[in-house]
Structure formats: structure tokens, C-alpha cells
Amino acid sequence: MTITQEVSTKVKDIYLPEPATVLDSRLLTEAEIYLRFKFDDPKPHDYKPGQFYSVTIPGIGEAPISISSSLTRCEENTFEMVVRKVGNVTNALHNLVYGDKVGIRGPFGTTFPVDTAMKGRDLVFICGGIGLVPVRSAIHHVLDNRQDYGDISILVGTRTPADRLFVSECEEWSKRDDVNFLETVDVAIARKPIWTGPVGVITTLLPRLNLDPAKTTTIVCGPPIMYRFVLMELRKLQLPNDQIYLSLERRMKCGVGKCGHCQINGKYACQEGAVFKYSDIESTPEAI
Amino acid sequence: MTKPRVAIFDLACCEGCQLQIVNMEDDLLNLLTVIDPVEWREAMSDQSTIYDVAIIEGSITRQADEIKVMEIRQRATYVVALGACATMGGVNKLKNNFAIHDVKKTVYGEAANMPHLDTFTVKALNEVIEVDFEVHGCPIDADELVHVVKCLLSGQTPSAPTHPVCVECKMAENCCRYEYDELCLGPLTRAGCDARCPANGFWCFGCRGFLPDANFTAAREMAAEHGKSLEDLESKLALFGSK
Amino acid sequence: MSIKKVGSAEFKGWVQSLIKKHTVYGVQAKEDRFAFDVLDAPEDLRLDYDVTILPPKKYIQPQKEVLLTFDENGVFESVMNEESFLILGVHPYDMVAISQMDKVFTKDNRDEHYMAYRERATIIVSDVQTASKDVFAGCMGTSTGEECSGHDVLLTLLADGSSLLEAKTEKGEALLDLIPNAAEPHEGDLEARSAIWESNRKELRKHELHVAPSDLPELLERSYDHPVWNEKSELCYACGSCNLVCPTCYCFNVQDDFNWDLKSGTRSRCWDSCMVSSFAKVAGDHDFRPLAAARYRHRYYRKGKYVPDMIGEIACVGCGRCITSCTAKIANPAEVYNCLLEKV
Numbered sequence: 001m002t003i004t005q006e007v008s009t010k011v012k013d014i015y016l017p018e019p020a021t022v023l024d025s026r027l028l029t030e031a032e033i034y035l036r037f038k039f040d041d042p043k044p045h046d047y048k049p050g051q052f053y054s055v056t057i058p059g060i061g062e063a064p065i066s067i068s069s070s071l072t073r074c075e076e077n078t079f080e081m082v083v084r085k086v087g088n089v090t091n092a093l094h095n096l097v098y099g100d101k102v103g104i105r106g107p108f109g110t111t112f113p114v115d116t117a118m119k120g121r122d123l124v125f126i127c128g129g130i131g132l133v134p135v136r137s138a139i140h141h142v143l144d145n146r147q148d149y150g151d152i153s154i155l156v157g158t159r160t161p162a163d164r165l166f167v168s169e170c171e172e173w174s175k176r177d178d179v180n181f182l183e184t185v186d187v188a189i190a191r192k193p194i195w196t197g198p199v200g201v202i203t204t205l206l207p208r209l210n211l212d213p214a215k216t217t218t219i220v221c222g223p224p225i226m227y228r229f230v231l232m233e234l235r236k237l238q239l240p241n242d243q244i245y246l247s248l249e250r251r252m253k254c255g256v257g258k259c260g261h262c263q264i265n266g267k268y269a270c271q272e273g274a275v276f277k278y279s280d281i282e283s284t285p286e287a288i
Numbered sequence: 289m290t291k292p293r294v295a296i297f298d299l300a301c302c303e304g305c306q307l308q309i310v311n312m313e314d315d316l317l318n319l320l321t322v323i324d325p326v327e328w329r330e331a332m333s334d335q336s337t338i339y340d341v342a343i344i345e346g347s348i349t350r351q352a353d354e355i356k357v358m359e360i361r362q363r364a365t366y367v368v369a370l371g372a373c374a375t376m377g378g379v380n381k382l383k384n385n386f387a388i389h390d391v392k393k394t395v396y397g398e399a400a401n402m403p404h405l406d407t408f409t410v411k412a413l414n415e416v417i418e419v420d421f422e423v424h425g426c427p428i429d430a431d432e433l434v435h436v437v438k439c440l441l442s443g444q445t446p447s448a449p450t451h452p453v454c455v456e457c458k459m460a461e462n463c464c465r466y467e468y469d470e471l472c473l474g475p476l477t478r479a480g481c482d483a484r485c486p487a488n489g490f491w492c493f494g495c496r497g498f499l500p501d502a503n504f505t506a507a508r509e510m511a512a513e514h515g516k517s518l519e520d521l522e523s524k525l526a527l528f529g530s531k
Numbered sequence: 532m533s534i535k536k537v538g539s540a541e542f543k544g545w546v547q548s549l550i551k552k553h554t555v556y557g558v559q560a561k562e563d564r565f566a567f568d569v570l571d572a573p574e575d576l577r578l579d580y581d582v583t584i585l586p587p588k589k590y591i592q593p594q595k596e597v598l599l600t601f602d603e604n605g606v607f608e609s610v611m612n613e614e615s616f617l618i619l620g621v622h623p624y625d626m627v628a629i630s631q632m633d634k635v636f637t638k639d640n641r642d643e644h645y646m647a648y649r650e651r652a653t654i655i656v657s658d659v660q661t662a663s664k665d666v667f668a669g670c671m672g673t674s675t676g677e678e679c680s681g682h683d684v685l686l687t688l689l690a691d692g693s694s695l696l697e698a699k700t701e702k703g704e705a706l707l708d709l710i711p712n713a714a715e716p717h718e719g720d721l722e723a724r725s726a727i728w729e730s731n732r733k734e735l736r737k738h739e740l741h742v743a744p745s746d747l748p749e750l751l752e753r754s755y756d757h758p759v760w761n762e763k764s765e766l767c768y769a770c771g772s773c774n775l776v777c778p779t780c781y782c783f784n785v786q787d788d789f790n791w792d793l794k795s796g797t798r799s800r801c802w803d804s805c806m807v808s809s810f811a812k813v814a815g816d817h818d819f820r821p822l823a824a825a826r827y828r829h830r831y832y833r834k835g836k837y838v839p840d841m842i843g844e845i846a847c848v849g850c851g852r853c854i855t856s857c858t859a860k861i862a863n864p865a866e867v868y869n870c871l872l873e874k875v
Binding site: 011012013014015016017019056058059060061062063084086087088089090101102103224249250251253254256257258259260261263264265266271285286 | 598599601604605606607608609611635636638639640641642643644646755781782783784785786787788789793794796798800803805810811812813814815817819820825829832836837840841
Binding site: 059060088091092095 | 439442443444445
């Protein structure tokens with residue numbers, strides 16, 4: 001390769017965050033906070049369902065966070081996230097209030113194929129716990145373009161009733177007659193909040209689906225442990241692997257395919273993922 | 289922001305870790321702009337009864353020490369263990385390998401039974417009270433203390449490195465002590481010191497404690513490979529009381 | 532581009548003039564080993580070195596590098612290297628590694644921080660004069676100045692004590708211009724250089740690799756469950772030494788540090804190691820590569836398959852540093868790859 005001797009003075013620094021401001025923050029559960037941001041720069045910012053931003057709290061650090069909103073129903077240049085408290089950066093994100101500044105890089109990663117492979121298909125969304133957060137972006141998109149898709153099923157599994165996310169939205173979805181909404185909790189021993197729905201892990205919802213494997217595309221997102229079991233059930237339902245899309249979490253530091261942390265064997269989760277077609281990674285041993 | 293009230297205490301130790309704080313020079317002045325020192329025997333005469341952060345150097349060697357640290361624990365929001373004596377027992381813990389009677393006799397001779405020379409099994413701080421953060425090393429690395437303080441002040445949970453000294457030793461481009469057939473504990477020991485000993489031509493003594501997943505099987509095999517006996521290795525491993 | 536022949540005294544004078552004009556990093560003795568360091572005098576230069584502890588990569592992707600600063604309002608600003616420098620005495624295998632880094636850091640998302648160092652670096656490659664005890668560059672096709680690219684000058688010491696200097700770029704040409712009356716080489720000098728290359732291809736083979744480097748991706752493709760990963764990694768300290776001395780390892784960690792006002796500060800990156808236990812662990816403690824054996828395997832796959840799939844070159848240049856630096860003596864790539872050839 002040739003190295004030019006001239007060093008351009010105006011270069012694009014892939015590590016430089018751009019400022020955004022918190023518009024709204026509220027706790028959804030004890031551990032999860034909902035945040036809405038607006039970019040300070042008025043130029044349009046585009047993102048797609050399934051992508052993530054790297055969010056910076058200066059001095060504390062940066063963390064990759066899934067985008068939870070869809071531009072079909074978001075004000076221009078705004079986006080939403082839900083953040084679980086797990087480390088220093090996410091703890092700091094929990095302290096954000098209206099007007100606070102953060103740094104944003106991205107959007108990074110692949111997308112749920114709402115404009116391509118999912119078009120015209122029956123859709124099954126399978127969301128375990130915080131997995132609902134990125135999938136919500138795709139759900140919003142397809143519900144706002146309802147005519148482009150076939151039957152829609154949304155399956156949501158949560159640890160306990162107290163951990164449920166987007167409770168009122170789930171309520172709305174369950175009331176729609178063009179959506180088949182099923183929800184379960186792993187355990188419901190606490191007296192509050194009252195839970196009268198199904199109890200059991202998310203795979204117990206799958207046999208209740210009456211789906212046509214030839215017409216169905218599935219979106220799966222949840223904790224690492226969930227995928228193996230859900231994929232087993234989907235195989236029983238004879239769903240082809242190239243119609244299953246998974247969003248996989250990994251440690252990420254750069255988001256641009258350099259730092260090496262997110263590699264799943266040879267694949268960079270930040271570049272070739274986080275959304276993968278299952279048939280592309282079924283023979284990738286570290287994936288599931 | 290009100291400055292956190294910080295108290296520094298010492299138990300059985302050489303006070304070398306506190307000396308590291310005194311020697312921080314510019315950083316000490318900076319530190320004093322963000323904290324409010326309320327008790328520090330080595331540097332000031334004031335005493336206090338409440339504090340946000342209690343920093344304790346040294347190991348517990350007497351009943352009175354146990355009572356003292358329990359009292360400190362009750363008064364402090366955070367307790368920081370400072371240095372190898374506080375985090376692991378340190379060299380003081382070598383005493384535990386002998387009968388307490390023999391130890392007292394050897395050290396104090398005829399005076400061994402005087403009440404003020406009462407002493408018992410050496411304990412690290414976390415064997416008696418809950419410790420929030422540990423600053424490792426003999427002595428500590430002042431930069432690491434600065435890091436911990438900045439973390440606490442900015443609401444972060446500080447964490448010590450989880451990789452061995454070799455990482456920092458290689459980055460510093462030191463000659464590996466194994467090339468000189470020395471038994472260096474670097475591969476087993478928690479990093480954070482910038483491999484100071486190997487950088488100055490010594491093997492790593494393991495003063496920052498062994499990593500939870502340290503490979504002792506490899507250490508034994510490599511000791512043999514370099515012509516060292518298991519006793520050589522065991523005696524090196526025992527020096528700071530790390531488990 | 533021109534080739535000059537200079538005697539030893541003339542060469543010394545040339546190095547002196549380089550030092551006057553540039554910040555020069557040259558190979559020097561460090562205890563019983565060698566290391567690149569700031570060169571103050573031509574006498575300190577040791578081009579007869581076998582291998583340096585760390586590769587010259589450290590000047591292009593430093594151990595720790597500030598990427599950004601942020602002010603008390605949380606506004607970030609890029610920090611880019613602005614200093615030009617010259618690296619004197621890079622061995623061909625290390626130059627091949629630097630060329631690979633160039634590809635990695637410019638592919639897809641161009642890394643301007645890396646390029647700010649790379650574009651300000653002038654590199655003088657020196658053909659190997661002394662083979663190190665673990666070098667196997669001869670097996671990897673990286674042992675001679677003929678087999679690397681991206682450098683500005685190639686330096687080869689001939690048997691008569693004179694040196695051939697070949698300019699490879701305009702920058703290199705300018706460096707040669709510093710020698711006013713340098714002689715043109717004879718045909719015989721160029722033949723002597725070719726003979727040195729031929730000899731180095733044979734000499735820099737302290738370990739034999741029994742598979743063609745270009746076949747490594749295919750070999751690894753079918754070796755994922757080979758017992759060698761478990762067997763070798765039983766003695767792995769997970770200390771990262773093999774990563775840290777490697778000229779083609781480039782993974783990094785990113786960290787923020789506050790200034791004392793606890794508002795402003797810096798964001799920096801530092802070398803990381805895929806062999807250490809925390810490498811793939813996320814906040815909340817889920818570990819995506821918890822086993823030492825899996826991390827050990829990952830490293831050999833990076834060198835022999837994953838990075839080659841990305842840039843089309845085998846990401847091991849045969850410098851042998853990992854072999855020398857591994858305390859547990861389990862990190863010989865030639866030995867590991869040879870093992871894979873054996874039927875299980």
C-alpha cells in the first residue's frame with residue numbers, strides 16, 4: 001500500500017463522539033431506565049432497527065447501547081434507549097436527567113431486515129428480558145408499516161412481573177387485533193405487581209403459535225442462555241435457519257471493527273452483527 | 289459538592305504506604321483540593337469520629353486492632369484497605385506459620401509475656417470487616433490510589449486489574465527474569481504496579497496478591513524447568529500471605 | 532530510486548546526520564537483549580541485533596495513546612500525533628507486520644490516530660545480520676528486505692563492512708541525498724546482497740513450519756476441536772506476553788481518566804491481550820470466552836485464519852518473539868501448527 005505524505009488537516013475521527021442532550025428519563029424497573037436523547041447537531045441522523053450507539057459519559061467511559069426507538073414514530077434527530085445498571089457507565093446513565101449531555105458515536109452494526117427479508121412475511125418476535133429493548137425498534141417499524149407485513153406475533157418473556165419493560169405498550173399490543181401478543185414471566189411469587197398471565201420460560205409460549213414455516217420470519221433477542229433453547233423450539237416448528245435473525249451481545253470497545261473484543265470467532269459483532277441471520281452463524285462455534 | 293471526609297489509620301505495618309501518599313508531591317496538593325482529611329496520625333494532629341472514607345494501612349495482630357477496625361467500619365461509609373498488610377496480611381502473616389508462643393519468645397525474649405506485647409494470629413482487614421476497595425502492593429502505587437479516589441469521587445466502583453504483572457512488564461519492554469532463571473511471580477500476580485521490580489532488575493515478589501485464576505500448576509512446572517525446587521517456589525509464594 | 536554503497540565511516544556520518552535532522556529511534560542494547568529507543572549517538576546503534584524485545588510497532592501504535600480530551604462541559608476533541616520520526620533498523624519481518632497493520636487500520640473505517648503516527652514515520656529496514664534463537668521468518672516469507680514493503684530505505688550490510696542503501700520512496704531518496712559523494716554499487720554488490728537474502732531465507736528458520744503459510748487458513752478450518760488447544764493451554768498463565776510482544780497483535784482497550792477537577796480529562800487506548808481472562812467479559816460479568824483453551828485457540832486462529840480472511844495475508848511474520856517470551860513455553864506457532872497436521 002502507499003502512504004501519502006500529505007496529512008490532511010480535516011480528518012474524520014472514528015472515535016470522536018458527538019454531543020446529544022437528554023430529553024427525558026424515567027425508571028422502568030429498579031434496574032432499567034428509559035432515556036430519550038436529541039442530537040445537538042440539527043443535521044439529520046439516520047438509524048435503523050437493530051443498530052446501536054456507543055454512549056459516552058465523559059470521564060466514566062463509553063458503552064454500546066441498543067437503540068430502542070424507530071424513526072417511524074420518533075421526532076427527527078431523537079432516539080430512545082433502555083439501560084440496565086450493570087457497570088460504571090450504565091450506573092452513570094441511570095443518573096441522567098433532562099438537559100444532561102452525553103457523547104454519541106454510531107449508529108453501528110447490522111439491522112433487522114425490516115425493509116428486505118421481513119417484507120411481506122409473517123413475523124414472530126421473540127424477546128427475553130432486556131432483549132425487548134432493541135426488538136421494540138423493529139416492532140414499532142412494522143406496526144407503523146402494518147400493510148407491508150403478514151401476521152405478526154410478539155412473544156415477551158420476563159424474569160418476574162416487577163421486571164417487565166414497556167408495560168403499557170405491551171398492553172396496547174395485546175389489545176390490537178392485528179397482533180398476536182403472548183407474554184410470560186419465569187416466576188411470579190411476589191404479591192406485587194399482580195400477575196395473572198402465563199408463568200414459565202419463553203419457550204413455553206412457542207407451541208401456542210400456529211405458524212406457517214414457509215411464510216414466517218423470526219426475530220430473537222434475549223440473554224445469552226436463551227438462544228439455544230429458543231432455537232431448539234424453532235427447529236421443532238420447522239422454521240428454516242435463514243429466516244431466523246438474532247441480535248447477539250458482546251464486549252465492545254470501538255464499534256468500528258478494530259479493538260478485537262467483540263469477535264465471535266472471525267466475525268466482528270460490531271460490524272457483521274449485532275443482528276445476524278442464524279444460517280450465517282450456525283457453524284460459528286462461539287456464536288450461541 | 290462537599291468534600292468527602294477522609295481518615296487514614298494504621299495497624300501493624302511499616303507505614304510505607306502512607307509514606308507513598310506523603311510523597312505524592314503535586315498530586316497530594318491536588319488530592320487535598322478534593323478531599324477533607326479529618327484524621328491522619330502520620331501527617332496531622334486532628335482526630336474525628338465520623339468520616340466518609342476510612343483508609344486503613346496494616347494488618348490486624350491484636351484483639352485491640354479487631355475492635356478498632358470494627359469501630360472504624362461503623363463510622364465510615366467506605367473502607368479502603370491500603371497496601372499488602374491490609375489486603376492480605378502482608379509479610380506480617382509469615383508469623384502464622386509458627387506457634388505464637390515461639391514467635392513471641394523469639395522476638396521479645398524475656399519480655400514476651402508483658403501485656404502490651406500481646407499478639408495473636410495475623411489477619412487481613414477483610415477477615416474481620418467488610419472492605420469496599422483494596423489498593424494492593426508493598427508499598428502501594430500512588431497512581432493507583434489516585435485512581436481509586438477519583439473513582440469514588442465520581443461515583444464509580446474502582447476495580448483492580450485482573451491480569452498478571454507480565455502484561456505491564458512486557459509493555460515496559462523489560463528483560464524477562466526467567467531469562468536469568470529467576471523465579472519471578474509476575475505470571476501469577478495482579479498487575480497495577482507497572483512491573484516496578486522487574487524494571488529494576490528484580491523478580492516479582494507477588495506483593496499485589498495472586499490472581500483468582502493464577503495457574504499454580506504451570507508455576508510448579510516452570511520452577512522445575514528453571515532448576516528451582518518446589519520449596520523455593522513455596523517460600524516465595526508465602527511471603528505476602530496471598531492465597 | 533537509487534542505490535548507494537557506503538563505507539562504515541561514511542555510514543556512521545550518515546546516521547549522525549539523521550540524528551541531527553530527525554527524532555531517530557534506533558536499536559540499542561538493553562541488558563542482555565535489544566530494544567528500540569531514542570538514538571543519541573551513532574555508536575549506540577546495534578544493527579547486529581538479533582531481535583528486539585518489543586517490535587517497532589510501539590512507535591506507531593503506542594502502548595498507551597491519548598485519543599481524545601474532554602473539557603469541563605464534556606466536549607470532546609481529537610488528539611493526533613503531530614511529531615515526525617524515523618525508525619532505524621527495522622527487520623524485514625517487522626516491516627511486513629507494519630504493512631499488515633496499515634491494512635487493518637485503513638480497511639473500512641480508517642483509523643486516523645494510527646495514521647497520524649504511520650504517516651509521520653520514516654522507516655529504514657535493515658536486513659538481518661544475526662538470527663535470533665527462535666526466528667522462523669524464513670518459513671513465513673518475511674526474512675529479507677526483498678519480501679517486505681512500505682519502508683523508505685532498505686539497508687544491507689555486506690561482508691566487506693560496507694552497506695548498501697536502497698531508497699524505496701521519495702522520503703528515502705531524500706535521506707540518501709544526505710550522503711554527498713556516495714558510490715554507486717557494482718553488479719557484484721547487488722549479487723552479494725542477493726546472496727545475503729538467499730542465506731537469510733535459510734538461516735532464519737530456527738523452527739520449521741511443515742505447512743505452507745498459505746495453507747494455514749484451510750488447516751485451521753478443520754482443526755477447531757483438535758486436542759492441542761486443551762493440551763497446550765493447561766500451562767497457560769493467561770499473562771498475555773505472547774500478544775504483547777507480537778508485531779501483528781493490535782487489539783486495544785479504551786479508558787477514560789478524569790483530571791483533578793473531576794470534570795475534564797482524557798480518553799486513551801492501550802494494548803490489550805486476547806489471552807487475558809477479562810478480554811471478552813462484559814459488564815455484569817458474563818464472559819463470552821471464559822476458557823483459557825478457547826482464548827489460546829482464538830489467538831492462533833487470529834494469526835492463521837481470521838485476520839488472513841480479512842486482509843489476505845497470514846498474520847504471523849515468524850519473528851519468534853512469542854516463543855521466547857512465553858514463560859510456560861507453549862507459544863511456538865510453528866510447533867502448534869505442525870501439531871495440527873498430525874492425525875488425531
